[in-house]
Every structure is written in structure tokens, then in C-alpha cells.
Ligand code: NAD
């Protein structure tokens with residue numbers, strides 16, 4: 544099999560440092576798949592990126608077929624099969640959300656424009672950089688030559704966080720927890736939903752047997768987990784974000800397991816009343832490198848209110864992003 548061409552933007556950053564060894568050791572695409580790696584960062588981080596590239600080479604990964612790096616998106620993003628977008632402008636103290644949105648919109652406009660010229664109709668894109676859903680929407684908007692289905696944003700970290708909280712509550716392993724769902728935005732308005740999930744093969748609600756916790760503390764813990772990690776580490780999550788990005792791409796590229804779904808933010812097709820085109824997280828299955836929104840789930844009033852709240856936030860972000 545020929546090597547898969549994988550690009551990573553923001554590769555000199557924290558998540559980059561965690562994800563690159565995972566990709567090169569086969570955790571993302573399997574132990575038999577060779578990788579052509581292409582790394583992008585900004586010119587100011589040229590030295591740091593060169594250092595990362597030296598370390599990748601010095602790791603002598605058997606699956607690494609080739610490595611290139613640089614700061615020109617037109618060169619680095621050319622002809623790739625998969626791109627993981629980590630690069631973005633971080634939130635600084637006192638910065639308004641609008642300002643953060645605007646700075647990132649400019650980055651994703653530039654990269655989308657480049658991708659439109661040098662990408663392939665089969666290039667699969669995962670946006671991790673925050674605000675991930677809206678960055679993804681902007682990227683897709685500026686790359687009309689690439690199919691809309693190829694653009695996704697990451698809520699797998701939230702999905703994994705929710706699975707851990709349930710497993711921990713009932714004394715199970717995360718592998719015993721299936722089919723939690725994250726709806727909406729990768730932000731504190733997201734809705735982690737356990738109503739369709741199972742733990743050790745039985746429904747989560749009766750297994751946990753504490754609706755007050757499930758409807759309150761559990762939801763707010765998952766919603767605010769990113770902020771809790773920043774408060775503790777003085778840095779945002781990196782190891783768990785890298786693992787989640789690898790999980791997201793692996794399941795998208797190689798397919799989800801029978802009877803199981805994962806959470807992915809995708810450009811809505813109108814399912815569950817979410818406006819077409821909004822980048823919203825849904826429960827999805829994947830096969831043949833395509834995602835499919837899980838259909839037919841019963842949505843109760845409690846869930847519907849929470850799904851609407853996060854939809855409202857995404858609508859406002861979209862309007863702000865495209866208002867400049
Ligand atoms: P970081 O600041 O350590 O690294 C970001 C890197 O991006 C830096 O090396 C920077 O130079 C680079 N960069 C900035 N602008 C760029 C551009 N135009 N082109 C290419 N590279 C560029 O940040 P990090 O901790 O690695 O996190 C990366 C992003 O992921 C952040 O936006 C963070 O908020 C987000 N994040 C998302 C999730 C999620 O679940 N979706 C989880 C954790 C972090």
C-alpha cells in the first residue's frame with residue numbers, strides 16, 4: 544500500500560508534540576500504513592518546527608516514509624490525504640471572544656484559500672484549533688473545490704471525557720461505555736447526552752441510577768473540563784487532545800465499529816432540526832471514509848433545550864465570523 548500523506552498545522556505547538564509520535568507509530572492509521580508527513584507552522588516558529596522535525600527523524604519511526612516542513616501553506620498542504628489543523632491564535636488574557644474569532648477567521652481564510660488551490664477532492668480535514676466548529680466552517684467556505692463532507696471539527700475529546708466520567712462513576716472501564724453523544728459546539732454550551740448510551744451492555748441511566756448527577760454535575764463537568772485543565776496545568780489540554788484527534792481520524796478513515804458511534808462536528812444536513820451548513824457535533828458512524836449522522840434517536844424536551852442552546856451559540860459565532 545502506498546504511504547498516506549498526512550499534514551499537521553501548528554505542528555510546533557503543544558498538541559503537535561504529543562500527536563506526531565502517535566501518528567508516526569501507527570496509532571492513527573494502523574501498524575502497516577506508511578506515512579508521508581507534512582508539517583506547517585508560522586515563520587516565527589521556524590526554529591521550533593525544525594527542532595521537532597529533527598526529533599521525528601531521530602525517533603527512527605519504521606512507518607515514516609518522508610517528512611517535509613515549512614511555513615508556506617500552498618507548499619505544505621499540497622496533495623494531502625488527511626490534514627489535522629492545530630494551528631491557531633490562542634486566547635490572551637482580556638481578549639474578547641469576537642477578537643479571538645476574528646484572528647482565527649483570518650488564519651482559516653488563508654489556509655482555506657490555499658487548500659482550495661492545492662488540495663484534492665479526497666483530502667479529509669479535521670479542525671482542532673479553537674473555536675474549532677466555526678474555524679471549520681470558515682475553512683470549508685474558502686475551499687469550495689473540496690466536498691463539504693470532507694470538513695469536520697473535533698468534539699471527540701468531549702466524547703472521551705464523557706465516557707470516562709460515566710465509567711468512573713460506575714467502576715467500569717472506558718471501553719465498557721458506548722454511544723454517549725456530544726451535540727453542538729466544542730465549548731461550554733455543548734450537550735453531552737447519555738440517553739442512548741450503554742455501560743457494560745446496559746443503559747447508562749439505570750446503571751448510574753442518579754438522574755440529578757447525570758442532568759447536572761456530569762454535564763457541567765464535561766462542558767468545563769477544558770477550562771479545569773487550563774486552571775490546573777496553566778496550559779490547555781494537549782495529550783488528551785492529541786489522542787482524541789487520532790481517534791477521530793482513525794474512525795473516520797478506517798470506519799467505526801459495528802453498533803457504535805462517535806461524536807464529530809460536521810456541516811449539518813438538517814438532521815435533528817439543526818440548520819443546514821452549521822458545523823454542529825452529532826453522533827456519527829463512519830464507513831468508506833464517510834461519516835453518517837445517526838438517525839432516529841428520540842430527543843426529549845430536556846435534550847432539545849440543550850441542543851437549541853448550543854445551536855444558538857454556533858449561529859452567533861457563524862454570524863460574527865462572516866460579518867467582517
Ligand atoms: P499551541 O499554542 O501550543 O500551538 C499552536 C501552534 O499553532 C503554534 O506553534 C503556532 O505557532 C501555530 N500557528 C499559529 N498560527 C498559525 C498559522 N496561521 N499556520 C500554522 N500554524 C500556526 O496550542 P496547542 O495547545 O497545540 O493547541 C492548538 C489549538 O487546539 C488551540 O487553538 C487550542 O485551543 C485547540 N484545542 C482544541 C481542542 C478540541 O477539543 N477541539 C482541545 C485542545 C486544544
Ligand code: LMR
Nearest residue numbers: 673768769770772779780
Ligand atoms: C479543551 O477542551 O481542552 C480545549 O479546547 C480548551 C481550550 O480552550 O484550549
